[in-house]
Amino acid sequence: MELLESLLDAWPQLWSGIQITLGLSLGGAALAFAVAVVLGLGAISEVAVLRGISRVVVEFFRGTSLVVQLFWLFFVLPQFGLRMDSMLTGIIALGLNYGAYGAEVVRGSLNAVPKAQWEGTTALSMSWVTKMRRIIWPQAWALMLPGLNNLMVMLVKGTALALLIFLHDLTFVVDNLRRTEGTYFAFGVGFALYYLISLGFSSILRALELRAQRKLGLKPTRAQTTKATAGAVA
Amino acid sequence: MPTDSGSQPQTSAPGSGDTPRIVFDDVVKKFGDTVVLNGLNFTVDKGERVTLIGPSGSGKTTILRLLMTLEHLTDGYIYVDGDPLTHELRNGKRVERKAKDVANVRRRIGMVFQQFNLFPNMNVLENITEAPVHVLGRSKAEAERRGRELLEQVGLGDRADAHPMQLSGGQQQRVAIARALAMDPEILLLDEVTSALDPELVGEVLGVLREVARNTDITMLIVTHEMQFARDVSNRVLMFDQGRIIEEAAPDVMFSDPKEERTQAFLQAVL
Numbered sequence: 001m002e003l004l005e006s007l008l009d010a011w012p013q014l015w016s017g018i019q020i021t022l023g024l025s026l027g028g029a030a031l032a033f034a035v036a037v038v039l040g041l042g043a044i045s046e047v048a049v050l051r052g053i054s055r056v057v058v059e060f061f062r063g064t065s066l067v068v069q070l071f072w073l074f075f076v077l078p079q080f081g082l083r084m085d086s087m088l089t090g091i092i093a094l095g096l097n098y099g100a101y102g103a104e105v106v107r108g109s110l111n112a113v114p115k116a117q118w119e120g121t122t123a124l125s126m127s128w129v130t131k132m133r134r135i136i137w138p139q140a141w142a143l144m145l146p147g148l149n150n151l152m153v154m155l156v157k158g159t160a161l162a163l164l165i166f167l168h169d170l171t172f173v174v175d176n177l178r179r180t181e182g183t184y185f186a187f188g189v190g191f192a193l194y195y196l197i198s199l200g201f202s203s204i205l206r207a208l209e210l211r212a213q214r215k216l217g218l219k220p221t222r223a224q225t226t227k228a229t230a231g232a233v234a
Numbered sequence: 235m236p237t238d239s240g241s242q243p244q245t246s247a248p249g250s251g252d253t254p255r256i257v258f259d260d261v262v263k264k265f266g267d268t269v270v271l272n273g274l275n276f277t278v279d280k281g282e283r284v285t286l287i288g289p290s291g292s293g294k295t296t297i298l299r300l301l302m303t304l305e306h307l308t309d310g311y312i313y314v315d316g317d318p319l320t321h322e323l324r325n326g327k328r329v330e331r332k333a334k335d336v337a338n339v340r341r342r343i344g345m346v347f348q349q350f351n352l353f354p355n356m357n358v359l360e361n362i363t364e365a366p367v368h369v370l371g372r373s374k375a376e377a378e379r380r381g382r383e384l385l386e387q388v389g390l391g392d393r394a395d396a397h398p399m400q401l402s403g404g405q406q407q408r409v410a411i412a413r414a415l416a417m418d419p420e421i422l423l424l425d426e427v428t429s430a431l432d433p434e435l436v437g438e439v440l441g442v443l444r445e446v447a448r449n450t451d452i453t454m455l456i457v458t459h460e461m462q463f464a465r466d467v468s469n470r471v472l473m474f475d476q477g478r479i480i481e482e483a484a485p486d487v488m489f490s491d492p493k494e495e496r497t498q499a500f501l502q503a504v505l
Contacts, residue, residue: 119304120351124365125341138355216354217399
């Protein structure tokens with residue numbers, strides 16, 4: 001009972017922290033996905049220059065610390081006259097960093113689509129856009145979702161770094177609650193809320209994964225299971 | 235389509251004044267240090283059905299893959315209806331053609347693969363209509379009408395909505411044939427199309443191809459181990475060994491009275 005009361009008391013604060021954390025997660029994920037797609041497609045390009053650029057960018061953002069990237073955007077860029085608010089800075093840092101990891105997932109998944117499928121598109125004279133959009137991407141999509149799901153969960157937890165650039169995110173709020181409600185309560189609630197947010201995102205991505213697999217006939221619907229013929233695997 | 239007559243070679247086109255459908259002019263293909271084709275020349279006339287036979291590694295499949303632009307041509311030229319496919323002679327220099335020009339010529343060629351290569355993210359009908367809609371720019375309705383007609387022809391009129399994985403190998407290969415035909419190719423390349431099938435499924439696929447051969451004038455290049463089929467549909471058989479044509483004859487001559495010892499030994503082994 002006492003616990004519930006504390007929770008109700010703390011809820012307005014917690015809710016504002018959750019909103020910041022969700023905002024960073026969604027914004028960061030959207031940017032990271034865009035970065036991952038662009039760099040991932042660049043990495044398998046037939047044009048050597050594009051491959052090179054993609055390689056360098058991926059290695060740079062994967063190979064340097066997220067905290068340093070965050071500080072660089074927040075403290076160094078303003079000295080060149082580019083000043084962004086904390087939220088935007090956080091989203092950009094998360095997006096670039098996790099986007100670089102995501103690019104490797106995208107690249108690997110595109111490469112994992114069987115060569116026979118690429119050759120099938122050539123034999124039908126498909127343009128690059130048609131082959132990617134209609135044939136290769138839908139198949140790679142099913143392969144990349146487990147990896148992207150992983151990164152999504154890591155990104156959610158990565159948003160905690162935002163308190164370093166003075167954002168009042170969930171971690172900040174929890175740390176504040178420690179003073180009024182005690183460590184047990186504060187960090188217990190912190191654990192639970194991060195877990196629930198991660199669970200929410202990963203469930204959505206898992207559902208997308210199942211849907212993508214079903215579209216490829218990898219997870220047949222119940223009605224189809226009985227009709228499948230033995231020769232199908234031949 | 236006007237042709238660049240300066241670079242147009244005329245190798246032995248048997249009994250035809252027309253531009254040959256396919257010309258291989260001094261074609262060289264190397265994989266690393268391995269030379270697969272070393273200066274190959276041959277010509278296929280419009281409407282001809284040519285079967286390529288020979289031991290594995292003799293370069294038959296490579297020839298089809300070069301025509302389909304799935305492999306890079308190391309040296310030499312390939313012409314389709316007199317148009318250079320991937321490389322051309324310009325001002326005395328061998329240059330690679332622009333991707334768009336390659337695509338224009340390649341569009342006349344279709345291919346059926348050993349492993350079918352159907353798209354698993356689409357049902358049977360979508361596999362067939364995809365390229366006519368998105369490559370040839372046909373309307374969806376028209377592509378579907380033609381797609382169903384082709385499915386009917388290959389005996390799968392009732393499987394339009396099925397997923398490729400629900401079909402047997404023989405059925406999948408018949409869909410792949412319909413998919414290639416939906417692009418109205420002038421040339422059809424058949425690359426060991428029955429080699430991945432269980433023996434009892436081979437007949438239905440060959441039956442469909444016999445129909446296509448009978449009812450169309452599509453030029454066909456066939457790589458197969460089905461000698462009876464080769465005998466029935468082809469006008470000419472080329473025997474390959476180590477990337478060279480060592481014997482060339484009409485099928486009844488080739489299969490009953492081969493001249494070369496190498497051909498005799500090969501046919502003895504496969505017949």
